[in-house]
Amino acid sequence: MVGQMEITFLGTSSAVPSRTRNQQSMAVRLPTGKVLLVDVGEACQHQFQKSNLKAGRIGAIFITHMHGDHCFGLPPLVSTLSMGDLTDTFEIYGPANLRVWLRTTFRATYATFNRKYRVHEILRPGDPIDHNVDLLDYELPGENITMTASPHPHWSIQLPDGYNVTAVPILHSIPSLGYIIREPDVPGRIDLSEINPILEKNKEALAAKGVKNPMTLLSQLQKGKTIELPDGTTLAPPASRRGRKVIILGDTKDASSLIPFCTEETPHILVHEATNALTSLDPPDMTLAQVEATTLDHGHSTPQMAGATAKAIGAQHLIMTHFSSRYRGDETPEALAVMNEIWKQAVEAVGHENVYCARDLWTFQVAI
């Protein structure tokens, strides 16, 4: 039995919050109960309180880029998380300037924390480097991480519970990262139709050996143990299956740098921004080419672009987020009609219907 993994969308707006969408933040709840938080838009804490997630379960925070709609909620969140009884170091990962920005904010506001935090910066060539001098009392020196060189720059970390996170640079108006979260391999499935007759055949001999219910052997098998049966049959544990792979992108106008990371293992989920679209809200003479040109100019994507990326990397499911505040996130018929237009455009581009438009506080179960 493989535990549940789910993504909760705490904020789905671009740039400014609206009445129906908060700024961007996504919580990935792992089967271990730990939460990996990707981006922390303004008022993220309020969204946590409205969800069934516990901020105290946050294992690590990943910031995609330094635009305020993705990180302005971080200082208050770190502040709150540092007030409780937790004493472990709090790890934050993100681009250049994150460390000095947090330090400046905390120093200027005379913040005092019980819990220590550490910011690791994932740097590109030419990025400003913070040398960990003049640290706060509760700040530990963070790593200055240089991504591997071309042709496919990236950086990976193995988290304590075995999950791997890879950061890949993607194109936006400022340095932006996509994060690939990969679950460790999970136990394979036991084929009961094959095993039951074999166990039945050995039932009496097993009972004589003290195994009254042969089905108890299945859990041992599932745990990877090989089992010898009285009639000489050997039951081998099922081959493990690959774990779930979830990709969450920062803002982007081109995320094709992900393709080399998806050729051998396609992702279960791609979370991709779709800031602007041509919809019935636009004037009748507006063209798709015009919308695309403006969207690209701002470093963003349309549903067609999100769909094309999902198709290029073979994503099983595409979830769009980071919508312009024009696209309301409630369930009124008007809002749903516009979101349906956006959905259809992505469906056409990706070629299947496993496509979703995220709403605030919506949770998606990542199936395996």
Ligand SMILES: [Zn+2]
């Ligand atoms: Zn943004």
Ligand SMILES: [Zn+2]
């Ligand atoms: Zn941005």
